[in-house]
Amino acid sequence: MKAILRTLIPVAAIVAALFSIPSTTVVAQDAEPGPLASIGEDLWRQASRCWDCHGNMGNGMNEDPRSPKGADFRRTMLTWEQIAEVIKCGRPGTPMPYFFRNAYEGANPCYGVTIADLGAAAPPAGAPQYNQRQIDALAQFIHYEYVGRGPATQEECREFFGDSASSCNRWPTRAEVEAAADAEGEDEAAGAEHGG
Ligand code: HEC
Known part of the structure; x- marks a missing residue:
């Protein structure tokens, strides 16, 4: 029982810390990529298996059906x-x-706990393993390329993977995404004051 408590307490603290970001915070897109972003892009494209779980459009649609869906x-x-911290340390209690x-x-501390403290909640070791600069590079690439960018589109996919990438057909076109957003906006505006 004591052993279980030792495991649960740090995990609970980590989870509380992770979700303490106010839900009203709006995340803006980066106007400029971070200085290491192009190194990160090469890692993302070539070496990493992040896609297996996070999808090659960074939208959480796992490319490998045997892998879990990523964030x-x-x-x-x-x-x-x-x-960068999540890439470095993983996320305890998740894949x-x-x-x-x-x-x-x-x-190289992580969340103030050791792997032994985490017990069964310890995250798996990823492959390949990176140094801090590579992790920062991946994080800057991901933040610039995906955060706040809205749903994946065919156009964005082709810009990244080239015009002939047939796997891009599975995403909606930019026009379809915009039409869907407009329809949603009209629904919301229906009950609201007209702003002129
Ligand atoms: C085995 C599947 C898997 C692989 C491989 C993987 N991830 Fe994840 N990742 C996940 C899952 C699942 C989550 C969501 C964890 C949770 O529930 O909080 C996650 C969460 C994250 C988050 C936190 C996002 C957020 O908003 O909370 C980041 C950042 C991240 N992963 C980056 C990466 C990067 C970069 C790579 C490659 C170097 C990678 N992941 C490889 C499964 C994976």
Whole structure:
């Protein structure tokens, strides 16, 4: 029982800390990519298996059907620094792996707990493992490329993967996304005062 409590208390504290961001916070898109973003893009495209779970449009639609659905970066409220922390440390109690070699050990603390403290809630080790600069690069790329960008579109997909990428056909066109947003806006405006 004591062992279970030792595991549950830190996890509860972490979860409370993660969800303490006010829900009204609006996350703006980055106007400019961070200085390491292009290095991060290369890692994202070539080496990482983030897509398996997060989808190659960063929208949480797992590309690998055997993998769990990842978080939707387009809707995240996290700053790039917070994204870097999740990549480094993973997310205890979820399938999100940690990608920093020796995370949770000695000079590389994570959430104030050790892997042993977390017990069964310890996140899996990701592969490949990255150094801090690579993690910062991935985080800056993800923040610039996906956060606040709205739903994935065919056009955005083709800009990223090239005109011939047939896998882009599964996304709506930009016009379809805009039409859907307009319809939603009209619904909301119906009960509201007319702003002129
Ligand atoms: C095995 C599947 C899997 C892989 C591989 C994976 N993730 Fe995740 N990731 C998840 C899941 C599931 C979550 C949601 C965890 C939760 O419920 O809070 C997540 C959450 C995140 C978050 C937090 C987002 C938020 O808004 O809370 C970030 C950032 C992230 N992942 C980045 C990455 C990056 C970068 C990679 C590759 C280096 C990666 N992930 C690889 C499954 C995965």
